[in-house]
Amino acid sequence: MNKGLFITFEGADGCGKTTQIELLDKHLKSIGKQTLLTREPGAKGLGIKLREILLNYDGEVSPNCESFLFLADRAQHVDCIIKPAIEEGKIILCDRHTDSTVAYQGYGRGLDIERINYLNNIATSGLKPDLTIVFDIDIETSMKRVGKEKDRMESAGTEFFNRVREGYLEISKKEPERVKVINSADSIENIHKQVLELIDKLWQA
Template sequence: MPGLFITFEGGDGSGKSTQSALLVEWLQALGHGVVVSREPGGTDVGLELRQLVLHWRGEIAPRAEALIYAADRAHNIATKVRPALERGEIVVQDRYLDSSVAYQGAGRVLGAQEVRDLSLWATDGLLPDLTVLLDLREGSDRLADRTLYDRLEAAGDDFHARVSEAYLELAAAEPERFLVLDARDTIENIASAIRSRVETLLRPAP
C-alpha cells in the first residue's frame, strides 16, 4: 500500500500520547495527510469495546479479553487504517497488535504466539512500517499517585514487569520494525529520534 503505518507502544505512563501528537504535528507541517487512531477505541465500535474491556467492573476471562481487543482491531484496520493507507496517507496509531502480545500474551499468560496469530488473522496480516517502543521499566510507578485506574493499569507490578519484558523481546525479534527509546529521556530528544527514523521512510508529500 502507498501509505505509511506508524504505531506507538509502551507501558502506561511512557509518554506515547505526547510523542505521537508531536509526530503528527511535524508530519502535517511537512504537508502529509495524517490519520490518527488508537486501540482500543479508534472507531465508534471501538469506543464501545474500549469502555467494556477497560472499565467493566466485573471479571472478564483472559481469553475473552483477548478476543475483545482482536474484534476492536479487526474493525479499526478494515474501516479506518487500511482505507487510509490505500489513499497514501500516514496512519499514526497508539497501540496495535504488539500491545496484545505483551499485555494478554505475557501479562495474562495466554501465550505470545497464540495472541499474535489471532491479531494477524483479525487484520489480514497487516504489520506497521515502524513501531516506536517507549521503554519505561518503572512505568507502573508513575501511576502510583493516580486514584483512578483502568483494568490493565491496576493489574499489579508483576503483570507490568512481564509486559515490559515482552515488549523488549518483541523489539529484539524484529529490529528492522522497532525503534526502542528510553522513555526517561527528554521529550525533545525522544521526538528528534523519532523524526530521524521516520524521515527514512517518508515519501515526498503530495
C-alpha cells in the same frame, strides 16, 4: 497515488505514547503530510463501546475474553479505518496495535504467544506496521506519570507491568527491522527528536 505508511506506538502505560504521537502528528502536518491519528482500543464507533468495556468493566473478564475483545476492536479498526487510509496515501499514526496484545495478554497475562500472533494475523488480515516504536521505561517512573487515577488495565500490579515491559523488549529482539526501542526516561523533546530520526530513516529506506 503512493500507498501510505503505517506506524504504531507501543509501550507500557504512561511511557509517553500519546505525548509523542501528538507531537509527531503536528510535525508531519506542519510539513504538509496527510496523517491519520488513531488508537486502539476504540478509535471510533463500535470501537468506542469495546474500549469502554475493556478499560472500565469491573466484573470478571477471562484472559481469553479480554484478548478477543481487543482483537474484535482491531479487526474493525484495520478494515474500516486503517486500510482505507493507507489506500488514500496517508501516514497512519496508531497509538497501540498488535504488539500490545502480545505484550499484555501474552507476556503479561501468560497466554500463548504463538496463538496470539496467529489471532493477530487474522484480525489484521496480515497487515503489518512499516515501523513500530516502543517507548521503554521503568515501572516506577511510568506509574508516577500515570498518577492516581488508574483504569482496569493500569491497576494490574508491578509484576504484571515488568512482564509487559520485558515482552516489548523481546518483541523488538525478534523483529529488529520493524520494532525500534527508545529510552523513554529522557525528556519529551529529546524523545521527539529520536522519533523524527526514525521517521527520516523510514523515508530513506
